Amino acid sequence: MSEKILIVDDDIDSLKLIGLMLQRHGYEIMAANAGNQALSKAASDRPDLIILDVMMPDMDGYEVCRRLRANTETRGIPIIMFTAKTLVDDKVAGFEAGADDYLTKPTHPAELASRVKAILARSATQRRRDTRKGITIGVVGAKGGVGATTIALNMAASMFLTADNPIVADFRLGAGSMGLSLGLERSLGMATILGKPANEIRPNIIERELAVHPSGLRSLLSSPRPREAQLKYPIESALTLIAALRTMARYTIFDLGSRFDDSMSRIQREMDQLILVVEPFDVSLKMGREMMQELEAGSLGSGRTHIVVVNRTQSNAQTSWNEVEYILGQELRAIISAAPELAYQAAKAGTPIVMYQPGAIVSNQIVKLTEDVNTRIRSLAGGELTT
């Protein structure tokens, strides 16, 4: 199958010329003569490469570039900026907007062809690497105590039960309750790793810090000792840890809690999927709406945040699901029923709910949520991710 190239230029002659040149090299060509058209074609036709003019009337190439990068569906497409401008500043602006390469007009046909070929080859290698890379899922609470840890832990346990071997990681330094609900004593793993400089954080080092639940589920835990929350770690250490975990498990599920600051925002951006946990009450929903805005603003494109409602009690004061969707402006991915007794018993037994009572309604709901998120991940990967 020949590779598809989208050429974006407001100048029709230029479009035709480049189009013909590349067609001769066997590429399939699509064209757009304005920024908005480029964005919609890129999203619908998924070209393998975009050649982008800078000066266009409706939206300049830098803006198009930024928007392509901000959308999960198009962010991976390589972009060559193509323009008559030759100033160094323009090149810098192009790279800052997220371009992969830069060509100035007029260009020699042979140069254009060889740049295109090089970029396409590089991105094919990158794609192969990416599909081998594990997926990160972050769980965030709209506020404290809404059930974020329970969802993170039980989604990981659901994956474990379906023969995957995920890692669940607790990013709540000094407030780590996950280890307690797993009945695990060794909960200094996360602090130990984050306390190291980034260049020392490697899979074999992390491996040693994992706490393994009797079921076999692997975890990297935070301790419940308040003092641990004072640990100031460089953000590079957290990013290196996340990257390393991607090589150690096909899925890593992170409990990110409900705290929000610059480093948490940065960590959230590393997540391929985010689960926002809310309870169906006014205060929680309003806080959820604020958090949702942060998550979507920080994320490179929308569509990777899933809302999950956890009912911890039965109450008549609770908000109906369609009202919840209205307030949060997004469809709910799951509603988890109240099961206080079961939640209590499972924690006491040091076992995730879905393992403690696999047939229970809440267990089925969490297993289904995990499957739904998984389906979503696979469709985003364009079917390249195989089970």
Ligand SMILES: Nc1ncnc2c1ncn2[C@@H]1O[C@H](COP(=O)(O)OP(=O)(O)OP(=O)(O)O)[C@@H](O)[C@H]1O
């Ligand atoms: N579906 C449920 N029904 C009843 N109780 C639940 C349910 N899910 C979780 N719980 C209980 O609610 C409490 C809070 O849950 P959890 O610790 O997961 O919340 P959290 O958002 O992580 O809280 P924190 O902000 O303290 O980290 C726990 O005691 C848990 O066992």
Ligand SMILES: [Mg+2]
């Ligand atoms: Mg928690």
